[in-house]
Amino acid sequence: MKPKVIIIAGPTASGKTQLSVELAKKINGEIISADSMQIYRHLNSGTAKITEEEKQGIQHYLIDICDVSDEFSVADFQKLAYQKIEEILQKNKVPIIVGGTGLYISSLVKNMKFVPQTDQDYLIKENLNKRIEELGDTAKDVLYDELLSIDKEAAEKIDKNNFKRVVRALAMYYSTGLTKTEQEKKTKPNDGKYRYITFVIDCARDVLYNRINLRVDAMIKQNILDEAKWLLNQNIDPKSTAMQAMGYKEFFPYLKGEESLEKCVEKLKQETRKYAKRQITWFKRVENAIYINGENNIEEKISDILNNI
């Protein structure tokens, strides 16, 4: 029998952190974070990162593993997560994956196969960027047609306006000689080494939105503004992942004196709600998910989980 790995997923502010710690205490587990922003050091309040105190001695992995200027991808996450799962199992403990980054979780559950990066990839990316610049306004059409000719199946699934994905699909082909479609065919569902049991925290929309608002208000009282200021002063590429983190980018206009604090706070609440909505959409699709009522108290949630593992 494959070893079991527990997943706790759910939208932001649904109570994943507390639930996972309580569960870990109960079942002798250790936690692997599946969160694309909590990997960054120094981004604490804004990412609602768990504090040492909240950890209650439970071991947490894949938090604070990157500098804000570092590049990090699903493939990196997957590799590290597999390592950590192994380590935890070695200790005879239960791995618990906790997070809101749907793609990261899927990379594990679906056991996606990522082709290893090569030195060439950097050049290919650069080359594509150069072409995009040269093509100007026509880039969108030209590159989409190009993808259509090399990987029709992928092209038809990607919206033409989703330029990022079109470019990535092309890069996949140029760096490996295999199209995106071909590469994806390599991943076969259920051929992973583990048996994943996925719990999704489900919460009435208005309750969740209310929690988000409260959480943002609480963040303001912490040092989120200092963190945002710090991040802004790092002078890293505005397009880099860390710079897109919610709870930071919304305050940049305020810090630059372009917008009032109230407006920025409102914006952050709204963006967070939209994000939660996208997460909910993502988690609706996960197969065999077991729903946990987010409005139950912690004991009820824990017993729901224990009954299913």
Add this chain to the structure above:
RNA sequence: GGGAAGUUGCCCGAGUGGCUAAAGGGGACAGACUGUAAAUCUGCUAGCGUACGCUUACCAUGGUUCGAAUCCAUGACUUCCCA
């Protein structure tokens, strides 16, 4: 008290007689998602009907007109300027 401008769908906002159930943006809702994913992108948003369609809509009332969000009159409210 006098003068000027304005009032458009959930919000902002374009629209000066038919092609307008009303551009565009935002929000809301729904969806997609294999290397930036807290990113990126799509659909949809008056009501009823499967649909040709019908009904109700651009502050209110009345009028002009074959036809009005668009023109006229009166009223209400808002903003600004002069007293």
